[in-house]
Amino acid sequence: MMSRVYAIANQKGGVGKTTTAVNLAACVAEAGYSTLLVDVDPQANATVGLGLPRSASPGLYDVLIGQASAEEALAGSCVRGLSVLPAGEGLAGADVELPHLGSFERRLREELSAIRERFDYVLLDCPPSLGPLAVNALVAADRVIVPVQTEYFALEGLAGLLETLALVQRELNPRLTVAGMLLTMQDSRTRLGRDVEREIREHFPDLVFDTVIPRNVRVGEAPSYGLPVIHHDPHSAGAEAYFELAKELAGR
Ligand code: ADP
Ligand code: MG
Numbered sequence: 001m002m003s004r005v006y007a008i009a010n011q012k013g014g015v016g017k018t019t020t021a022v023n024l025a026a027c028v029a030e031a032g033y034s035t036l037l038v039d040v041d042p043q044a045n046a047t048v049g050l051g052l053p054r055s056a057s058p059g060l061y062d063v064l065i066g067q068a069s070a071e072e073a074l075a076g077s078c079v080r081g082l083s084v085l086p087a088g089e090g091l092a093g094a095d096v097e098l099p100h101l102g103s104f105e106r107r108l109r110e111e112l113s114a115i116r117e118r119f120d121y122v123l124l125d126c127p128p129s130l131g132p133l134a135v136n137a138l139v140a141a142d143r144v145i146v147p148v149q150t151e152y153f154a155l156e157g158l159a160g161l162l163e164t165l166a167l168v169q170r171e172l173n174p175r176l177t178v179a180g181m182l183l184t185m186q187d188s189r190t191r192l193g194r195d196v197e198r199e200i201r202e203h204f205p206d207l208v209f210d211t212v213i214p215r216n217v218r219v220g221e222a223p224s225y226g227l228p229v230i231h232h233d234p235h236s237a238g239a240e241a242y243f244e245l246a247k248e249l250a251g252r
Helices: 017-030 045-049 060-064 070-074 091-100 104-113 132-140 158-171 191-203 217-225 237-250
Strands: 004-008 035-039 082-085 121-125 143-149 177-186 208-214
Touching (some): 004 017, 004 132, 017 045, 017 177, 045 217, 060 091, 070 082, 091 104, 091 132, 132 158, 143 158, 217 237
Parallel strands (some): 004 143, 035 121, 143 177
């Protein structure tokens, strides 16, 4: 199987990017695919949510500035079959430092090229911005998954995000395509939840995953145990939804 690199991206914060990156990666790994999760967010929520230390060293920061190889940075960070390249200390400054390095947009892509073929799936958890780190992820990726929180202002910002993706595709990464938008934190018991889902599906036909991630307490609390929800509570609605998403993704 050819390795595939997915960026989980949306410039809005709190829409379920990290939750999706961690849980989708865990499901794909559980299904037997060799899988790597790269934490591209200085907040390091994916790193910490998987029970790894916030200050893991070397981390992605060291890789991006050329102080360590990707190989060195993922050594030792394996969580139940899922390899993790942690954010590492210093990543918060990367958006300022990176532009001073030559062809900085391609640094992540170049560093990953040495290891990507070892994995069936590589998932990149992006920061809530469209700065240099996010651009690095979009240049390194083949496909983008856009988590969209199922709430009243869901559509806001999506058109701009799609324009940015098109720009990156045109200027920096012709292979980039949108895998799909993923509705997250859906509350199907409320009228609002159902209305927003219908509106987004009408607005972006063919672009929205069939799978919808419900709002689920187990999903929200799993990171505090340092676990993906499929290991925290495998029978929860959240775990089932992420398994379903992994299947849908493999079938595309
Ligand atoms: P982002 O990475 O886009 O900023 P997160 O994945 O960190 O967003 O999610 C924001 C918050 O919402 C976190 O506290 C997370 O635990 C919670 N959350 C995300 N998805 C769900 C869900 N399906 N059910 C309940 N809580 C969720
Ligand atoms: Mg996040």
